[in-house]
Amino acid sequence: MEHISFPPLSRVAICGGTHGNEMSGVYMVREMQQKPKADQVGSVSITTVLSNPRAVDACRRYIDKDLNRCFTDDLLSAPVTDSTPYELRRAQELNAQLGPKGSQEAVDVVCDLHNTTANMGLCFIFYSLDWITMHIYKYIKSRITSAPVRAIQLDIPMSEAYSLESVGKHGCAIEVGPQPGGVVRADIFNLVKEAVDLTIEWLQGFNSGSTFEGGEVEVYNMVKSVDYPRDPTTNEITAAIHPELQDNDFKLLHPGDPMFLKFSGEAVKHEGEELYPFFVNECAYYEKKIACHLGKKFNITIPSVSVKKD
Amino acid sequence: MSCATQRVLRTVTDLSGPAGTLPMSSYNNSARFNEARRVAIFGGTHGNEMSGVTLVNLWVKNSAEIQRKRVETKPFITNPKAVEKCTRYVDTDLNRAFSPENLSAPEGDDLPYEVQRAQEINRIFGPKGSPEAYDVIFDLHNTTSNMGCTLILESSKDHFNLQMMNYIKKAIAPASCLVLLNEHPLLKYSTSRSIAKHPVGLEVGPQPQGVLRSNIFEAMRVILKHALDFIELFNEGMEFPPCTVEVFWVSERIDYPRDANGNIIAMVHPNLQDCDWEPLNPGDPMFQTFDGKTIHYQGPGTVYPTFINEAAYYEKQQAFVITRRETLVASAIRKA
Numbered sequence: 001m002e003h004i005s006f007p008p009l010s011r012v013a014i015c016g017g018t019h020g021n022e023m024s025g026v027y028m029v030r031e032m033q034q035k036p037k038a039d040q041v042g043s044v045s046i047t048t049v050l051s052n053p054r055a056v057d058a059c060r061r062y063i064d065k066d067l068n069r070c071f072t073d074d075l076l077s078a079p080v081t082d083s084t085p086y087e088l089r090r091a092q093e094l095n096a097q098l099g100p101k102g103s104q105e106a107v108d109v110v111c112d113l114h115n116t117t118a119n120m121g122l123c124f125i126f127y128s129l130d131w132i133t134m135h136i137y138k139y140i141k142s143r144i145t146s147a148p149v150r151a152i153q154l155d156i157p158m159s160e161a162y163s164l165e166s167v168g169k170h171g172c173a174i175e176v177g178p179q180p181g182g183v184v185r186a187d188i189f190n191l192v193k194e195a196v197d198l199t200i201e202w203l204q205g206f207n208s209g210s211t212f213e214g215g216e217v218e219v220y221n222m223v224k225s226v227d228y229p230r231d232p233t234t235n236e237i238t239a240a241i242h243p244e245l246q247d248n249d250f251k252l253l254h255p256g257d258p259m260f261l262k263f264s265g266e267a268v269k270h271e272g273e274e275l276y277p278f279f280v281n282e283c284a285y286y287e288k289k290i291a292c293h294l295g296k297k298f299n300i301t302i303p304s305v306s307v308k309k310d
Numbered sequence: 311m312s313c314a315t316q317r318v319l320r321t322v323t324d325l326s327g328p329a330g331t332l333p334m335s336s337y338n339n340s341a342r343f344n345e346a347r348r349v350a351i352f353g354g355t356h357g358n359e360m361s362g363v364t365l366v367n368l369w370v371k372n373s374a375e376i377q378r379k380r381v382e383t384k385p386f387i388t389n390p391k392a393v394e395k396c397t398r399y400v401d402t403d404l405n406r407a408f409s410p411e412n413l414s415a416p417e418g419d420d421l422p423y424e425v426q427r428a429q430e431i432n433r434i435f436g437p438k439g440s441p442e443a444y445d446v447i448f449d450l451h452n453t454t455s456n457m458g459c460t461l462i463l464e465s466s467k468d469h470f471n472l473q474m475m476n477y478i479k480k481a482i483a484p485a486s487c488l489v490l491l492n493e494h495p496l497l498k499y500s501t502s503r504s505i506a507k508h509p510v511g512l513e514v515g516p517q518p519q520g521v522l523r524s525n526i527f528e529a530m531r532v533i534l535k536h537a538l539d540f541i542e543l544f545n546e547g548m549e550f551p552p553c554t555v556e557v558f559w560v561s562e563r564i565d566y567p568r569d570a571n572g573n574i575i576a577m578v579h580p581n582l583q584d585c586d587w588e589p590l591n592p593g594d595p596m597f598q599t600f601d602g603k604t605i606h607y608q609g610p611g612t613v614y615p616t617f618i619n620e621a622a623y624y625e626k627q628q629a630f631v632i633t634r635r636e637t638l639v640a641s642a643i644r645k646a
Binding site: 027030031059060117178179180181182183184185186187189190193236237240241242243246261263281283284286287 | 518574601621
């Protein structure tokens with residue numbers, strides 16, 4: 001089996017409130033900040049970040065613009081003027097604090113905590129093939145039994161990567177649902193806490209010299225997004241996610257399976273190849289014209305990893 | 311078979327006679343109400359509660375589904391700015407804005423948007439407390455709490471509403487629709503529906519804000535269908551015999567444990583989460599701190615919590631409300 005060594009991963013950032021109404025991350029960061037000596041756990045120094053404090057105060061996803069779309073190379077280097085939206089400014093501040101993105105000074109791991117209204121359980125979201133974050137996923141998947149643990153890979157080159165975790169040398173978003181915006185559910189919070197604790201545990205194990213065996217991991221990718229049926233003149237939606245699809249994220253959708261139920265009573269069916277739906281009926285995606293994403297499931301072979309010994 | 315039962319059956323049979331036949335009242339104590347000629351259906355009182363927004367928009371475009379004989383039913387978006395922004399409110403909660411002070415305040419652009427709206431709505435559908443006020447207003451809401459279908463009653467003495475709620479509950483059985491009564495002098499609030507002679511709140515959950523769930527939408531639609539059927543039958547002269555209605559009577563509001571800065575320090579306990587309407591006994595888990603400790607309910611007896619973990623109530627200092635179960639008796643009713 002292939003084996004890869006990495007330098008120690010001693011600096012990790014745990015971020016919450018990137019979307020101000022996704023409460024698990026907000027309370028997780030707050031909780032961690034209140035614990036004494038929580039910023040150094042063994043070999044790992046932890047920075048906790050409340051990414052979008054103004055949106056958190058207002059309990060809204062964002063003030064001017066979705067912060068988690070502001071981290072492309074272009075946006076991070078754009079000049080700031082008086083009219084620059086709040087979140088673009090904040091992204092540059094976060095890039096200075098945790099990055100700069102793509103540089104040697106960037107923190108080793110950025111772990112960004114999110115919630116979704118979709119029934120996705122615990123989902124890792126990362127770019128391309130990052131062995132470190134995939135090992136963290138593999139480790140957490142083998143230890144969390146109270147909810148399904150899955151991974152979604154977005155195949156986007158780093159320069160175009162638009163979300164916060166792309167600032168770190170390694171990064172992932174941890175997306176947990178279902179939870180309504182503005183609500184903290186104890187079961188979901190406990191799941192997020194467990195995932196953060198296991199992430200730090202893995203990093204300590206890694207830094208102390210453990211070898212983590214590779215192997216096959218199951219990952220979903222994104223093939224396309226599907227919008228709601230809309231009225232051609234008013235653009236208003238004319239259907240809701242069908243009851244048979246609602247809450248059935250990651251259940252294979254076959255051609256002919258119902259996807260939407262129109263207010264007039266007819267079902268709209270899925271056409272085309274068999275695909276896995278996720279982010280089904282995510283609140284924040286109505287304005288992005290996304291009812292759900294559809295993707296394929298595949299296995300990736302990851303190498304075993306350990307820390308580089310000098 | 312008792313004489314009373316025989317009279318009830320005879321009344322029902324009488325109604326199957328020629329149109330326009332009014333049966334003699336079988337009940338000495340039948341409460342009389344005017345025909346409910348003007349009915350309104352409010353959606354978007356909270357702009358991010360999507361079932362009501364969607365239903366009202368649908369019916370504004372095509373009202374066929376809500377037409378009934380002898381009644382004019384007006385679908386109406388109460389808070390259009392909040393709907394446009396998909397937010398609960400713009401300046402202040404519209405569903406708390408219909409106080410006598412607000413409604414009688416001098417008009418002005420400097421008033422909060424929702425107070426201006428309340429005054430406008432009071433002009434169209436009120437004035438509140440006057441004979442010109444609408445007969446019935448249904449106000450459509452969603453909640454993030456696991457409340458299922460809930461009808462909200464504002465007065466234990468509104469026999470018309472009690473009979474309507476009894477009718478709806480029987481019509482949708484075995485599916486359930488519970489009745490929440492908020493008559494508590496301190497906890498009661500000035501709702502948009504309170505403009506009407508017979509205000510009816512319809513709260514369906516769980517649904518996240520900003521999300522439209524098909525099952526929740528269709529459930530609300532069915533309840534309104536039965537509600538309008540009841541009004542049509544009533545207006546045609548049907549007499550509704552006395553009945554009992556089980557209600558959950560609001561008695562107390564419970565806040566989250568908070569620190570000195572007002573931040574919450576615990577969450578609704580997993581054992582209580584989603585358990586709306588189920589008995590909460592002294593000693594049962596109620597909250598869980600962020601580091602895992604349990605806080606137990608210490609009240610004197612068993613209570614029935616609801617509105618458990620409603621998103622909009624964090625800022626209103628409410629984790630859930632406590633209710634007690636009561637059975638109300640509704641007198642027979644018929645139109646005057």
